[in-house]
Each structure stands twice: as structure tokens, then as C-alpha cells.
Amino acid sequence: MSLPHQPGCACCTLPRLSTQLDALQHHNWTESLSGLIRVAAERAKLALHQDAAIFHGGPIYTLQGGQSGRVEALGVAHGKVVSVGSLRQVEADMQAQPRAERIDLRGKTLLPGMVDPHVHILPSALYRNWVNLSPFEDQILRPGYNLGWVAEKLRNELTARHGHTRADTQQWLTGFGVDPSLMTKWQEPDQPFLDQISTETPIFLINASGHLGYANSPAMKLAGLDPDSKGVTTEADIGKVLAVIPGLAAPHLLSKLQEILHEAASRGMTTLFDAGLGAAMGQLEITLLRAFAQSPLAPVRIGAALYSNQDWLQEQWLHTFQPNHIPHDDDRFSIRALKLIADGSNQGLTGYQSQDYCCADEHHVPNVSPRGLFNFEPPITFAAQLQRALNAGWPVLVHANGDQAVDYVLAAFELALYDENAKDGAPNSKLALRSRIEHASLLSDASIATMARLKLSPSFLIGHVGYWGQVFKTTILGRDRAQMLDRCQSALKAGLRISLHSDHFVSPLGTLRMMEQAVTRVMEADPERQPLNPTECLDRLSALRAVTLDAAWQCHMDHIVGSLEPGKLADLAILEQDPLDPAVPAGSLRDIRVHQTWLAGKPVYQNPKTH
The missing domain is CATH 3.10.310.70 (Diaminopimelate Epimerase; Chain A, domain 1)
Structure with missing residues (x-):
């Protein structure tokens, strides 16, 4: 049996996919991409749209300042928000755009375009084949x-x-x-x-x-x-x-890549953040995703964190890139952070726990401790890797599912964030980098307090509660430890900014679904559909913020997206119903239909069923 601290890759098999993506190196994928771009460009010609618009006639939530920011009207021009407020005020502010299209929402709800802050785009495209x-x-x-x-x-x-x-x-x-x-x-x-x-x-x-x-x-x-x-x-x-296994041909991969991005847009998303880019094919993945994102094919913008578990790979990224935190107009692709993976998956029995999995004897994973595995020698080796990134000005996203993994990661951050050159009372710039704990699935009160002190924010795979909550409670973790799962409300009370994510391919794309699971915490496999630890339920506005403004903040993209404010990009979603309206059942938020999705002031998705 392996030692629980042995280094090993427990990161959704991303580095193992290099052979499946090998065709990208040996096939002229740029020809396939160019062909898709030509088709998309022709379609775009048929869908020309005014460069300015005034929206009114329904609830408009700007999320300005983290509040709902409900207004009567919204004006956009040249890809950006120009004005928000009363219809009269917006009309006055838009006088420089006399040909602006007036769009009556007819009772539909307009929101900032939603953000999924943790997905795996290329592996998801591969597996769809x-x-x-x-x-x-x-x-x-x-x-x-x-x-x-x-x-x-x-x-x-x-x-x-x-x-x-x-x-x-x-x-x-x-x-x-x-x-x-x-x-x-x-x-x-x-x-x-x-x-x-x-x-x-x-x-x-x-x-x-x-x-x-x-x-x-x-x-x-x-x-x-x-x-x-x-x-x-x-x-x-x-x-x-x-x-x-024979690798996948480039045209098939590109087709599925386009499919994923359009699925995201159809569910009201305008930003996807790839939390592990470069794991399989290094620079080639970056080149491909950048080319795709900056083409007419992409109805969403893409941010990324670079996979960095190996020392040599981290050094390569540090010498090649700088974190992109500088405001850019309509930036469709950007690299914002580095990614480290500390342990595995709780439902896969490889997340690293402080005690044995309840089902370890019956469902033992070969060559893995009954408490899971940790990918580094904790915390010294891991702290050194963190410190290199932080000292170079990079935010770090750290995957940690098990409660022991979380504690080891926090201990490593304690060491890595220490600034021996800082004078007493002087600010520590590394604390301002918005580093994150990814999944942060099992959190104790002490862990939450430490995260608050170290200025670390959690991003929760909320499907752990909705989809796997029942099996965590009855089989994997037990009733008591399952109460520690995705403690959204406790994190907010501690002053942390939180986000919700799909980790797609692990769970389906769907930010409204994630809102629903955070608001209700219903265990969907439970015949009685009971909530898991309802004290951790979010209110609707907090859940919306966790897939818009706060998700964008965690991704260092809140200066351009996440809320609808003058000067920010006009990324928005128009919904058939209002997810903040108490009359809409909390348990049916995922069923709200997306009418349109707009990226930088242009419609990129229109629902044929709502037109």
C-alpha cells in the first residue's frame, strides 16, 4: 500500500491525457480551426446587431457593490456598459448613441453574465468523444x-x-x-x-x-x-x-470544444476559468485555447490557472509568463494564476482525510491509503512550491478536498505567506493575491478562521452537496463529518468571499443549478430530498454573487466582468424568470430558461424556445 504522503497525481488525470491530445502536435490543427472560424464568421454576418442598446421593461440586477443593484434601465455601447439607472437617466447618458436599439425585456430578468471559476475545458472536450x-x-x-x-x-x-x-x-x-x-x-x-x-x-x-x-x-x-x-x-x-489508446483527431476535439463553450453560453455563462491549463500538453494547450477564445467561435471569455505540480513545470511558467491582472478592453483570454493539486477526490476515496473513509474496507482503492493520499511531503515541500509562486506575484489555486489536506495546505500557506523582510505592521503584499482553496470540501471552524486570517477564499464544488450529499452522509464520510461539507454560510460569516463552481467535467455546467444547490442544499439522491446541514444554506443574492461578482473577483477579472457598471464589459444574461424573486421556487432555479446571452455588447446565444 502506498504511503498517504507519497507524491502522485490526483488531479483529474489531466497530465495523463497527453497521449490522447498528441494528435494536436502531429496534425495541422490550425487548418481545422481556420475552417471552423470561417463558418462562424459567415454566421456572424447573418446576425449583425446594433453596437448600442438600451434595455428596459424588466428586473435588471447590476450587482454593483455586491448588492442586487436593481435598476430600471441599462445602456451599452461599443461593448461596454455606459449607464445604469432610471430609463430617463440612461436615455440621457446614451444621447451620443442616437441609433441605439431599444430592447423591451417584457418582464424578463437581466443579470451580469455568469462565471464558472473552475472548469477543465480541453479534457471535457476530449471526454465528450x-x-x-x-x-x-x-x-x-x-x-x-x-x-x-x-x-x-x-x-x-x-x-x-x-x-x-x-x-x-x-x-x-x-x-x-x-x-x-x-x-x-x-x-x-x-x-x-x-x-x-x-x-x-x-x-x-x-x-x-x-x-x-x-x-x-x-x-x-x-x-x-x-x-x-x-x-x-x-x-x-x-x-x-x-x-x-489511439489519440483523438484534432477536428473532433475542436468540434467538442466549440460544443462546450456554446453549452456554457446557453446557460447564461460569459466567463469560464480553466483551473489546470497546460497539464497535458503544456504550451500547446495555451496556444490552442487562446486561438479559440480570440476567434468568432467562442461565445465566452476564458481565464486560466496554469497547472504547476512539478517543480520544473512551475519554473517554466514563472520564466515564460506574468500573471495578467492589468485591465484590458474585451480580453477574451488571460492567464491569471497558478494551480497546485494537493489531494484527490472524496467521492473517489482519494481525498486526504484525518480519519479513514467509512467505506474503506468495502470499497478500497488499490494502492491508496484508507485515508486517501496527499501529493506532497507536508507541509515543508509544499510550502516551498507555494512560496516560489507567491514571491513571483502569482496567485495560487490549491485543490484540497479532504479535511487533512485542507489543514496541510493551510499550514503550508502559513509558511509561504510569511514575509521575513516586512517590518512590523507593514502590509504583506502576498496576502493581497487572492489565492484560493479549490473545493475546500470539508472545513472545520478552525480552518475557516485560518483562511480568513490568511486572506484565502474558498471555491466550492457545490454539486458535492446536491449530487453526492446523500452518499457522503450514509456511506463515505458518515453523518457527522458530512456536516462539514461545503460550508458556504459559515465562510461568508467569517468574511470570506466565496464562489461556486462545476469542476466540469466532474459535474454538469450550470450556474443556475449551482445557485439552487447552494440555496436549498437538497440531497438529490435522498428519496425524501432532505437538506444537508441547512444552516449552511445561502440566500439567493449571496448565491448569485458567488457565480457573478465574487467569482470574477476570485479570478482577478472583477475589473471587467461580474457586475454591470459603467466602464465594465457588457457581458450579460437575460432570463425568463427572476432567480431573486421569492415567488420562483428555490428548488427550480436550474429550470429557469436562458433567453439570451450577450458578450461584450453582442448576442452570442438566443434560445429558440423563447423567441
Whole structure:
């Protein structure tokens, strides 16, 4: 069994994906991108829009100053907000734009464009080319999710490919998103199970957490895996399997990349923050995503944190880039921070805990301690890595799920943030960098107090409560420790600015869904749909702020997005209903339809069902 402190990659398998993205190096992906851009440009010509507009006739929330900032009208021109206030005032301020289009909202609600501050864009695009085995149907838990359903999906895919289930040892059958923890009965799709699907076609599945994989006998043989593992693989062996699976062609990857960004726009998002860019292909990922974001293909703007777990990689980033915190007009792509991953996934039983997982004996992960794993020697080695980044002026996002991982990370920050040259009472500039704890899933009162003192803010994967809350409470963590999960309200009371994120591909894109889960904290797998620790429920405005202004603040983008104020970019979403209206049930916020999404004063999404 591995030592719990052994260095290892527990970061959603991102570095292991290099072989799957290898086609980008050997294929002229710029030709494929240029072709997509030409098509998008032609469509844009057909959707010309005035460069100025006055919105009125419905609730308009600016989020100015962190309050709702409700106003009667909003004026935009040349991609920016010009005026907010009464209709008369906005009309006066817009006199320099005599041809401004007047847009009557007809009772619809206008908000700042929403921000998801933690996603993984390229891996999500890659996995969308695999068979979808996730427990989610759109943004809802799939009823009757079990191994039987997984088997049926895989057999149907084999049949669709070949007309029958004959063998094809050249074409792998790959699936993503399988999650035993959310099945009606927790069962691993191990080698004996997958061999029932086929003993000739190689099959490989990756767990929804990204930390585990499952292989059948042909796949194990091709990858040289230990037959005693029963096909259940952790990060190192996942890399061996991915190395022998044929890579994805560039046009397919680019198509799925476009699909993800348009899905985000269709759900009211105008900013995605990639929390781990460069993990698989380094500079090539940055080049690709920048080119995509700055083209007509992208209906959202993209910020990023660079994956930096290895010393050599961190040094490379420090010598190549500077954090982009300077205001820019309509900046569609920017690198804002560095990313470190301290532990694994709580639902994957690899997040590092202060005590054994309740289900460790029954659902033990091969080569992982029953308390999970930590990727550094805590806290000294980890502190040195943090300190290099902070001393160079970089904010750092640190992935920490387990409560022991959080405490180790905070101890490392204590060391890294210490400024021996600062005089008594002098400000410590490193405290102002807005460093974050990603997921911060299990927080004690002491941890929250330490975060407040160190000026660290949490970003919560709130789907842990909504989707996995029941299994955390009954199986993985136990009733008492599950109360520590995603303590949103306690963090706010301690003076922390919080955000909510999807960690997509881990949970579905959907900021309104994330608001709903933070407001209700309903455990959606619970037949009685009880809330998990309702004292941590957010009010609606706080939840909205956590996917707009405060999410933008955490990403160092609040000077341009996150609220609708004169001089800021006109990124906005128009909704069919008002999510702040108490008459709209809190449990149906995810069902609110997005009517339009605008980026820099131009519509980039229009819902065909609301026109």
C-alpha cells in the first residue's frame, strides 16, 4: 500500500491525457480551426446587431457593490456598459448613441453574465468523444443508475459501431463519467464485469472523479497492467492505458470544444476559468485555447490557472509568463494564476482525510491509503512550491478536498505567506493575491478562521452537496463529518468571499443549478430530498454573487466582468424568470430558461424556445 504522503497525481488525470491530445502536435490543427472560424464568421454576418442598446421593461440586477443593484434601465455601447439607472437617466447618458436599439425585456430578468471559476475545458472536450456513462441526465441525477445501465450503454455502442458485437481489437471502446458512488448499489465496473461486455474489443472507462479507471482483459494486456488488479486502475496505471489508446483527431476535439463553450453560453455563462491549463500538453494547450477564445467561435471569455505540480513545470511558467491582472478592453483570454493539486477526490476515496473513509474496507482503492493520499511531503515541500509562486506575484489555486489536506495546505500557506523582510505592521503584499482553496470540501471552524486570517477564499464544488450529499452522509464520510461539507454560510460569516463552481467535467455546467444547490442544499439522491446541514444554506443574492461578482473577483477579472457598471464589459444574461424573486421556487432555479446571452455588447446565444 502506498504511503498517504507519497507524491502522485490526483488531479483529474489531466497530465495523463497527453497521449490522447498528441494528435494536436502531429496534425495541422490550425487548418481545422481556420475552417471552423470561417463558418462562424459567415454566421456572424447573418446576425449583425446594433453596437448600442438600451434595455428596459424588466428586473435588471447590476450587482454593483455586491448588492442586487436593481435598476430600471441599462445602456451599452461599443461593448461596454455606459449607464445604469432610471430609463430617463440612461436615455440621457446614451444621447451620443442616437441609433441605439431599444430592447423591451417584457418582464424578463437581466443579470451580469455568469462565471464558472473552475472548469477543465480541453479534457471535457476530449471526454465528450467517449461514451457518456455519467450519472447525470442534463443537470439531473439519472434515475435507476446502475451497472446494468452501464452494460446496456456499452453493448449498444458496440452494436452501433459494428452492426453486431464482433471483435475489433484496433478500435477501443472508451467511456467516461461512470460513478459507482451514485449507483443504486455501489459496484465497480471491474475486469470481470467488462469482460462480460467483450473479451476481444479493449474497453476502458474513467471514473467521474477522473481518479480511477476500469479495464477489461484485452485492455489490461495491451497496457501491461497487473492482472491481480482486477482492472481497477489508479493514476499511474491510467497513464499506461491512455498511452496505448489511439489519440483523438484534432477536428473532433475542436468540434467538442466549440460544443462546450456554446453549452456554457446557453446557460447564461460569459466567463469560464480553466483551473489546470497546460497539464497535458503544456504550451500547446495555451496556444490552442487562446486561438479559440480570440476567434468568432467562442461565445465566452476564458481565464486560466496554469497547472504547476512539478517543480520544473512551475519554473517554466514563472520564466515564460506574468500573471495578467492589468485591465484590458474585451480580453477574451488571460492567464491569471497558478494551480497546485494537493489531494484527490472524496467521492473517489482519494481525498486526504484525518480519519479513514467509512467505506474503506468495502470499497478500497488499490494502492491508496484508507485515508486517501496527499501529493506532497507536508507541509515543508509544499510550502516551498507555494512560496516560489507567491514571491513571483502569482496567485495560487490549491485543490484540497479532504479535511487533512485542507489543514496541510493551510499550514503550508502559513509558511509561504510569511514575509521575513516586512517590518512590523507593514502590509504583506502576498496576502493581497487572492489565492484560493479549490473545493475546500470539508472545513472545520478552525480552518475557516485560518483562511480568513490568511486572506484565502474558498471555491466550492457545490454539486458535492446536491449530487453526492446523500452518499457522503450514509456511506463515505458518515453523518457527522458530512456536516462539514461545503460550508458556504459559515465562510461568508467569517468574511470570506466565496464562489461556486462545476469542476466540469466532474459535474454538469450550470450556474443556475449551482445557485439552487447552494440555496436549498437538497440531497438529490435522498428519496425524501432532505437538506444537508441547512444552516449552511445561502440566500439567493449571496448565491448569485458567488457565480457573478465574487467569482470574477476570485479570478482577478472583477475589473471587467461580474457586475454591470459603467466602464465594465457588457457581458450579460437575460432570463425568463427572476432567480431573486421569492415567488420562483428555490428548488427550480436550474429550470429557469436562458433567453439570451450577450458578450461584450453582442448576442452570442438566443434560445429558440423563447423567441
